[in-house]
Amino acid sequence: MQLVSVAALAENRVIGLDGELPWPSIPADKRQYRALVSDAPVILGRRTFESMREDPPGAYRIVVSRSLDSVDDPDAVVVSTVEGAREHASRFLAGSDGTVPPKAAAYVLGGEAIYELFQPHVDRMVLSHVHGEYEGDTYYPDFETDAWTIDAETAYDRFVLREWRRVDR
Helix, strand or coil, X not given: CEEEEEEEEECCCEEXXXXXXXXXXXXXXXXXXXXXXXXCEEEEEHHHHHHCCCCCCCCEEEEXXXXXXXXXXXXXXXXXXXXXXXXXXXXXXXXXXXXXXXXCEEEECCCHHHXXXXXXXXXXXXXXXXXXXXXXXXXXXXXXXXXXXXXXXXXXXXXXXXXXXXXXX
16 A cells, blocks of 8 residues: 655645635645546545545544544544554555555545654655645645656646655656
């Protein structure tokens, strides 16, 4: 199973301000993001999960929190570690024979602390690079571009979607 980090970030790596996106809505980005994660397990922090409760992404939600009773939602499982999140995602993705297809993926959706925690374990990143710099209080983790290669790049009106793959995997 692959772990894939999915985020929209400004040129200065800003991903949020006061729990919201710091730029005006970009419908094309929301559509491609929702299509990508719709049938898959998603991994997110408690605050990010709560901010998306009205319209939760993914087919199976794994919330990473230090407090296992912090989320009272029957549509989510709460774990406290990267390993716990991977185990739950693998179980969701496993076929009837118990094996997980090699190209199957779980998507890491943030916030900042979750991206940072999972970054060493991520195999791919699907990043919407939003044009411009924005004020913010949350950031996508810095990463060594030499350790990654861009497999695909698609230009949209207000962002460029780049699909990154870790070179050593």
